[in-house]
Amino acid sequence: MTNPEPHSVPNPLTKNITADNVATPIDRYRENDGYCGLLKALELSPQAVIDSVQAAGLRGRGGAGFNTGLKWSFVPDQDKVPGPRYLVCNADEMEPGTFKDRLLMERDPHLLLEGMAIAAYAIGAERAFIFIRGEYFLATERLQRAIDEARAAGLLGKNIGGNRFSLDIYLHRSSGNYICGEETALLNALEGKRAIPRAKPPFPQVSGLWGQPTVVNNVETLCNLPHLISHGEEWYRQLGRHKDTGTKLFGVSGRVKNPGVWELPMGTPVREIIEQYAGGMLDGFRLKGFLPGGGSTDFLTPDHLDLAMDYDVIGEAGSRMGTGTITILDDHSCPLGLTLNLQQFFARESCGWCTPCRDGLPWVVEILTRLESGNGRAQDLDLLEELATGMGPGNTFCALAPGAAEPLLSALKYFREDFERHLQYGGCPFADDRRALLLPA
Amino acid sequence: MKIANTSEFLSAEEIAEIEREFEIYPTRRAAGLEALRIVQKHRGWVSDEALQALAAFLQVDTAELESLATYYQLIFRRPVGKAVVYCCNSASCWLMGSRDLQRQLQTRLQVRPGQTTDDGKITLLETPCLGDCDQAPVIMVGTAGGTYEMHRRLTTEKLEELVNDLQKVYGGSSDEP
Numbered sequence: 001m002t003n004p005e006p007h008s009v010p011n012p013l014t015k016n017i018t019a020d021n022v023a024t025p026i027d028r029y030r031e032n033d034g035y036c037g038l039l040k041a042l043e044l045s046p047q048a049v050i051d052s053v054q055a056a057g058l059r060g061r062g063g064a065g066f067n068t069g070l071k072w073s074f075v076p077d078q079d080k081v082p083g084p085r086y087l088v089c090n091a092d093e094m095e096p097g098t099f100k101d102r103l104l105m106e107r108d109p110h111l112l113l114e115g116m117a118i119a120a121y122a123i124g125a126e127r128a129f130i131f132i133r134g135e136y137f138l139a140t141e142r143l144q145r146a147i148d149e150a151r152a153a154g155l156l157g158k159n160i161g162g163n164r165f166s167l168d169i170y171l172h173r174s175s176g177n178y179i180c181g182e183e184t185a186l187l188n189a190l191e192g193k194r195a196i197p198r199a200k201p202p203f204p205q206v207s208g209l210w211g212q213p214t215v216v217n218n219v220e221t222l223c224n225l226p227h228l229i230s231h232g233e234e235w236y237r238q239l240g241r242h243k244d245t246g247t248k249l250f251g252v253s254g255r256v257k258n259p260g261v262w263e264l265p266m267g268t269p270v271r272e273i274i275e276q277y278a279g280g281m282l283d284g285f286r287l288k289g290f291l292p293g294g295g296s297t298d299f300l301t302p303d304h305l306d307l308a309m310d311y312d313v314i315g316e317a318g319s320r321m322g323t324g325t326i327t328i329l330d331d332h333s334c335p336l337g338l339t340l341n342l343q344q345f346f347a348r349e350s351c352g353w354c355t356p357c358r359d360g361l362p363w364v365v366e367i368l369t370r371l372e373s374g375n376g377r378a379q380d381l382d383l384l385e386e387l388a389t390g391m392g393p394g395n396t397f398c399a400l401a402p403g404a405a406e407p408l409l410s411a412l413k414y415f416r417e418d419f420e421r422h423l424q425y426g427g428c429p430f431a432d433d434r435r436a437l438l439l440p441a
Numbered sequence: 442m443k444i445a446n447t448s449e450f451l452s453a454e455e456i457a458e459i460e461r462e463f464e465i466y467p468t469r470r471a472a473g474l475e476a477l478r479i480v481q482k483h484r485g486w487v488s489d490e491a492l493q494a495l496a497a498f499l500q501v502d503t504a505e506l507e508s509l510a511t512y513y514q515l516i517f518r519r520p521v522g523k524a525v526v527y528c529c530n531s532a533s534c535w536l537m538g539s540r541d542l543q544r545q546l547q548t549r550l551q552v553r554p555g556q557t558t559d560d561g562k563i564t565l566l567e568t569p570c571l572g573d574c575d576q577a578p579v580i581m582v583g584t585a586g587g588t589y590e591m592h593r594r595l596t597t598e599k600l601e602e603l604v605n606d607l608q609k610v611y612g613g614s615s616d617e618p
C-alpha cells in the first residue's frame with residue numbers, strides 16, 4: 001500500500017499496515033486495541049450485535065453491497081432450524097482488476113480473524129471457514145500462523161475469553177476457479193462438489209453448507225466489524241463522506257503514475273482517487289474510461305469523475321461500485337480489445353449451466369475477435385447487443401453472465417465509435433499505438 | 442482398472458496428511474480438493490491411478506472426484522514441469538503489456554501456453570487475474586512442492602532475468618542462442 005501523505009482521515013481497516021511487508025503479529029495487534037471489538041461483542045447479546053451492524057449501514061464489500069446486519073438477520077432461530085450454523089469468509093478474490101482482500105489478509109490477518117469471530121458470535125456459528133484462492137500462498141501461510149497464535153492466546157477455540165462462545169476457524173484453499181467466488185458455488189466447493197451455483201431460494205442463510213444456515217461474507221466486510229463494534233454504529237456512520245458509511249479500500253490499476261490501494265472514506269469522489277491518490281495519468285496518456293469496481297462492472301467515462309464512490313451514486317450512473325478497485329482504460333488502449341479480454345475471461349470461467357452464459361459468451365468472443373481482426377460485419381454490433389441483453393439479469397442461475405454483460409453493453413454505448421472504426425479500418429485502429437507501447441527494455 | 446488396496450498406492454505420508462484434513466470437515470468427500478493437492482504435491486500431478494486410489498480412500502465415485510480434478514486450474518491431470526510459469530492475461534495486466542511478456546516467454550522457452558519445454562522442466566500457462574493489479578504486469582511461478590511466488594512490475598529485462606534464473610534452477614531447454 002502506498003499512501004502519498006500521512007493519514008488525515010481515520011483508517012481503522014489499515015491502521016496496523018506499515019510499509020514493511022509483514023503480517024502484524026498478535027502482540028502488536030493487541031497493543032493497538034486488537035480483539036477489543038470481539039471482547040466487547042461477547043458482552044452484548046448476538047441480537048444486539050446484529051442490530052448494531054445493521055444500524056451502522058455496513059454493506060457487503062464483495063461487490064453486491066447488501067446490508068450485512070440485514071443478511072445475518074435472515075438466519076433462523078434454533079427452534080425453527082436446529083443444528084450447527086456456519087460462517088464462511090469469501091477470500092476467493094478473482095474478479096479481474098480486484099486486489100484489495102489480498103492486502104488485508106497478508107498484512108493484518110488478525111483483523112480478519114477478529115471480524116470473523118464477531119460475525120460467528122452474532123449468527124451462532126462455532127465453525128467457520130476461510131475460502132481462500134489457491135494462488136494466495138503468502139496470505140494462506142500468514143492466516144494459518146495467525147489462527148495458531150489466536151488459538152494459543154485463547155481468542156479462538158473453546159470458551160473464548162472465558163465466555164460460553166467457542167469458535168474454530170479453518171482455511172479451505174481453492175485452486176483457481178472464478179465461479180467458486182459466487183456464494184452458492186462456493187458452498188458446493190466446500191462440500192467437495194463441483195462448484196456449480198445453486199438455484200435460489202433457499203438462500204444460504206436458511207440452507208447453506210450441508211443444508212445448515214450459513215452466512216457468506218467478503219474479507220473486507222468482516223474486517224470492518226472490529227472497529228464498528230468497538231466504537232459503535234454512530235462513530236462508524238460518520239466515517240463516510242456521502243450516504244454510505246464507513247471506510248473502504250479503493251484501488252487504481254492501469255496507466256496511472258501511482259497505482260495502488262488506499263483506505264478512504266466511503267463516498268470519496270472518483271476524481272480524488274484517480275488524480276490525488278493514484279497521481280493522475282502517466283505522461284502521454286489520457287483517461288478514456290474506467291471500470292469502477294472490477295471486470296463485471298459497467299464502463300464509465302471522464303464525465304463521471306466527480307461522482308462519489310457510493311453504491312447508489314455509481315448505481316444511478318448506470319454502473320456498480322463492485323469491489324471499488326478501479327481499472328483505467330487509457331486513450332492508447334483499444335476499448336474493443338479490453339472488452340474482448342474480459343469476455344474471454346468470463347467465457348472461460350462459465351460453469352456451463354445456463355444457455356445464455358455457456359453459449360452466449362463464446363459467441364460474443366467470436367464476434368469481438370473477428371471485429372478486432374478486421375473481419376467484422378456491419379450487423380455485428382446489434383448482434384452483440386442482443387446477446388448481451390440475453391445474458392442480463394433474470395436469465396441465468398447466477399450473476400456471472402449478467403456481470404459479463406455489463407462491460408460489454410457499456411462499451412457498446414460509450415465506445416461505439418471505436419467499435420465502428422474497427423469496421424471502417426478493417427482491423428484494430430490501436431494496433432500502431434500498441435507497437436509504440438511495447439514494454440520498456 | 443480396479444485398485445484393490447488404496448493404501449498400497451497412497452504413501453503413509455499422503456494418507457497421514459489427508460486424514461488430518463478429515464478433522465476439518467464433517468464429511469470425507471469435502472476433503473477431496475485438498476487430497477488432490479496433497480497427492481499432486483508428492484507426485485507432481487494426479488495420474489489416473491492416483492485419482493482412483495484417492496476416490497476409493499475418500500469413498501466417492503471416481504467420476505465425481507474427476508469432476509473436481511478437472512475443474513481447477515491448479516490441479517494437473519497431466520505431468521507438468523518442475524516449475525509452472527503462470528502469465529496473467531486479465532484486464533490490468535493486459536493493459537500494462539502482458540501480451541508482450543507472453544510473447545517473450547514463448548520465444549525464450551519455445552513453448553506455447555499449455556506446453557512444457559522439451560526437457561520437461563518448465564510449463565507455461567496463461568492465468569486469469571492474480572489479484573496484484575497495481576503491480577501489473579505480473580507472473581506467478583509455481584513449483585512441484587506446491588509453493589507459489591509472484592513476480593511484479595515486470596519489464597522485458599526483468600523477465601529475461603527471471604527466465605535465466607528459472608533455467609539455472611530447473612533447466613528448461615530450448616533457449617535461444
Ligand SMILES: Cc1cc2nc3c(=O)[nH]c(=O)nc-3n(C[C@H](O)[C@H](O)[C@H](O)COP(=O)(O)O)c2cc1C
Pocket residue numbers: 059060061062063064065066068071090091092093094095178179180181182183184216217218219221222398399400
Ligand atoms: C461469479 C461471481 C464471483 C464472485 N466472486 C467473489 C469473490 O471472489 N469474493 C467475494 O467476496 N464475493 C464474490 N462474489 C459475490 C458473492 O457471491 C457474495 O455476494 C459475497 O461473497 C457476499 O459477501 P458480502 O455480503 O460480504 O459482500 C462473486 C459473485 C459472482 C456472481
Ligand code: SF4
Pocket residue numbers: 179197349350351352353354355357358396397398399400401402
Ligand atoms: S450464469 Fe454462467 S456461471 Fe452462472 S450458473 Fe449460469 S452458466 Fe454457470
